[in-house]
Amino acid sequence: MELDVRGEVCPYPMMKAVQAMKKLKGREEVVVITDHAPCLETIPPQAPRHGYAYSIEQTGSPEWRITLTPRVPAEMGGAR
Amino acid sequence: MTTGTNVRASSWAPMRLPAQSIAGGVVLVAALAFSRVAGTAGAVLAPLWLLGMLAGFTLQRSRFCFASAFRDFFLFGQSRILNGILVGLAISTAGFALLMFRQVPFPQFGALPNEAHILPVGLSTVFGGVLFGIGMVLAGGCSSGSLYRVGEGYVASAVAVVGMVVGLGLLAFQWNWWWDGVISNEPKLWLPGRLPGGYGAAVALTFAGIAGAFVLGLWWETRQGFGGGLPARAADAEAPAGVRARLGALWRRVFVDGWSPVMGGAVLGVTGLLMYLAAQPFGVTGELSRWAQGSTRALDLGPGVLKGLDAIGGCAARAGEGGVLTGTFAITVGVIVGSLIAALFSGEFKLRFPPHKRRYAQALVGGLAMGYASGLAIGCTIGAFFSSIPSLSVSGWVFGASLAGGAWIGVRILERIP
Numbered sequence: 042m043e044l045d046v047r048g049e050v051c052p053y054p055m056m057k058a059v060q061a062m063k064k065l066k067g068r069e070e071v072v073v074i075t076d077h078a079p080c081l082e083t084i085p086p087q088a089p090r091h092g093y094a095y096s097i098e099q100t101g102s103p104e105w106r107i108t109l110t111p112r113v114p115a116e117m118g119g120a121r
Numbered sequence: 122m123t124t125g126t127n128v129r130a131s132s133w134a135p136m137r138l139p140a141q142s143i144a145g146g147v148v149l150v151a152a153l154a155f156s157r158v159a160g161t162a163g164a165v166l167a168p169l170w171l172l173g174m175l176a177g178f179t180l181q182r183s184r185f186c187f188a189s190a191f192r193d194f195f196l197f198g199q200s201r202i203l204n205g206i207l208v209g210l211a212i213s214t215a216g217f218a219l220l221m222f223r224q225v226p227f228p229q230f231g232a233l234p235n236e237a238h239i240l241p242v243g244l245s246t247v248f249g250g251v252l253f254g255i256g257m258v259l260a261g262g263c264s265s266g267s268l269y270r271v272g273e274g275y276v277a278s279a280v281a282v283v284g285m286v287v288g289l290g291l292l293a294f295q296w297n298w299w300w301d302g303v304i305s306n307e308p309k310l311w312l313p314g315r316l317p318g319g320y321g322a323a324v325a326l327t328f329a330g331i332a333g334a335f336v337l338g339l340w341w342e343t344r345q346g347f348g349g350g351l352p353a354r355a356a357d358a359e360a361p362a363g364v365r366a367r368l369g370a371l372w373r374r375v376f377v378d379g380w381s382p383v384m385g386g387a388v389l390g391v392t393g394l395l396m397y398l399a400a401q402p403f404g405v406t407g408e409l410s411r412w413a414q415g416s417t418r419a420l421d422l423g424p425g426v427l428k429g430l431d432a433i434g435g436c437a438a439r440a441g442e443g444g445v446l447t448g449t450f451a452i453t454v455g456v457i458v459g460s461l462i463a464a465l466f467s468g469e470f471k472l473r474f475p476p477h478k479r480r481y482a483q484a485l486v487g488g489l490a491m492g493y494a495s496g497l498a499i500g501c502t503i504g505a506f507f508s509s510i511p512s513l514s515v516s517g518w519v520f521g522a523s524l525a526g527g528a529w530i531g532v533r534i535l536e537r538i539p
Contacts, residue, residue, distance in 0.1 A: 048476045050261040050275065051189050052196055052535070059197070078379060078469055079184040086199060090346050102141065102468040 043072045046080075047104070055083045058109065062091035067111035076104050084109075145465030152458050162446040165400045169448050173455020176392045176403060180269040180456065181463035182375075183385020187502035188257040188266050191528035198345025200338030205382030206507070207331050207338075212390030213511035214331070218324050220397055221313070221513070228313035228320065236401045238435045238509040240499045240516035243307035245299060249498030249505070250520040252490050254527015257502070258535055260284070260487025261480075264405050264501040265456060267488070272460030274472045277484040282409070284488020285495070289406070290413035292496035293424040299497060300428045310515035323513045330510075330518060376466040393508055400448050402512065404504030406436035406495040408453035413492070436495070436504035483538065 042061055046054040054075050061071045071093070073084060081097055084107050088095040093109040100106045152174060160167035179185065183205065190202035221234040233239050240246070257263040260281040262270055267285070270278035292299075312323035380388075393403040417423045430437045436449075464470040475481065495501040498520055500509065506524065509517030 046476075048473050049480075050270070050277070050475075051186065052192060052261075055193075055197065056536075076471055076473060079186065079189065082184060082201070082379065082382075083189070083193065083197075083199070086201075086347060087197060103471055 042069055043074065045074045047074060047076045049075070050077055051079050051083060054080045055087065058084050058107075059087050059091070062087070062093055062109060065111075067092045067113065070111060071109040073107040073109070074100075074104070075107065076101075078103060078105075080107065081105060141465045141468050141470055144470075145462050148458065148465060149462050152455075152462065159446055159451055162444070163448075166446060166448065166451045168399045169396065169401075169451040170455045172392055172396050172399065173452035174459030174462070176265075176389060176396075176452070177269050177272060177456035177459025177461075178463040179380075179385055179388045179392065179459075180265060181273060181460040181469075182467070183380040183382055183388075185382065185385040185389065186266045187263045187506075187524075188261065188528070191254065191525050192258050192532055194338065194341065194525075195529050196532050198342055198347060200342045202382045203338050204335060205384075205386030207335050207386070208383050209386035209390030209393070209507065210510050211328065211331050212387060213393050213508070214324060214327050214513070216391075216394035217397060217402075217511035218320055218513065220394075222320055225313075228311070231314060233309065233311055233314070233434075234512075236397065236434070237311075237512040237514070238402050238404070238500060238504055238517070239309045239311045239512050239514040240435045240505060240509060240520075241304050241307035241433070242310050242514075242516045242519050243303065245304050245307060245497050246505075246516050246519045247523045249494040250523020251494075251527035251530070253494035253498065253501060254524040254529075255531040255534065256487040256490030256494060256527075257524075258487070258528050258531025260484045260491065264409070264491055264495060265503050267484075268405060268453065268456050269460035272457045272462075273464040274470050276473060277475045277480050280481050280484040281488035281491070284485045285492035286409050286413045286416070288489040288492020288494075289410045289496045290417050290492075291489070292493045293410075293414060293417065293427060296424065296427045296430075296496070304433075304497075305429060312513040312515065320513075327510060327513060376463075377468070389507075393511070396452065397508075402504070402508035403452065404436040404449070404500055404508055405453045405456065406499075406501045406504050408447075408449035409492070410436065410496060411447070411449065433499055435499035435509070436501070437499050479538065 042065060044057050044061060046057055054073060054077055058071060058073050065071065073080070085095045088109050092112050094112055096108045098106045156167040156170045159170045185205065186202060187206065190206055193199040194203055217237065221237055224234040225232050260267060262278055262281065264285060267278040267281040271282060312326060313320045316322040316326070396403050461470065491501065495505070498505045502524065505520045506517055509520065
């Protein structure tokens, strides 16, 4: 699932990322595209709470791609 | 710009246009030159301008945000930025106490130190704090937050600043009503003058309050399931070798990577202290208030004489201060310019338009609320809180607690706006 939240400021990017992680429950990865630097501080701490790991990639100036990957994808996603 | 491929930029080769760094250098030189111009209007304006720039630079680098400190605490149980604020408050408190002691060595006789942000406490503080808290969450940033985001190119933040100026103008029309009915009866509670232990007791109590807020934050964060702290950034992992590489790494840490909130809070605390040492504590509402009054005067619909403002202190717009170049101008506009410089050097400047039209409405309404509230409380998250608690004033604590309440309400509203 890809969330393009460019132009949005806090807390929307974090709220939307958390909503997505809650909805997907580790079945799918969540990619957040943002140009709001504070997200780099606010979204990562939310990842482990919802069973996700994160990685940040700078894709522009200023633009970042925060990839939230399920920690145990097969176990949670496979059953459904 | 590379297109079509998935650009994977390592921490040592950031995808940033050197043009932004060059522009940053040009703005920096122009801003430094302006400090000479400001200095001719009043000797103290040059240091205040530079300190305002330093504050804006720090706010941008540490992505410091009073709104998020209060909001994220409730919304997601994070107390990282709150801790930065607490560090800044502790540093300012120690320094403010020394400066105030030099002015008023014997506080028990009722004298108050000049320029310290000791503000009336009462309904106006609580109402102002709650309203400001709601406004800053709606607008996505408080007054200092919106100002420094203007420097980063956020269009909606400029709308919020305009909203604040209009809100301050609206309050001016109702000021005399508030003054007669409410504010003139509210006491200015200054801890050193009220406590039997004077400065010692006042500073001890303030530090205890700061420590208490820290422990409360830690408890709440733990309850919400956070271990605290972020994993180390990639840039920290690779240790550069050689003088050039190490200087480069240092440059990155200061000008490109974000600072930790604690670092930001500490620098901001020292900056506020230096402002007070030079002339007046850090505040941004006073200047916006002057813009509001200047506009209403220019349109010839001024609210007339505002009672009690000259003696109230804090971020009240003082009638006596004429001209464009004043201390509040230097600090407030300095914040925007300092943030612009920081944003350009880090490659984070960009004109950003919100993806939904309703964000403009949120910024405007939030700005209006913040403007009205900061007029009422004689300051915002900076003047009535970050500079008021170190002034050993009870008003800072009451405003801070009310801000927290307002932020909580604001979060409930925000959750209904997609």
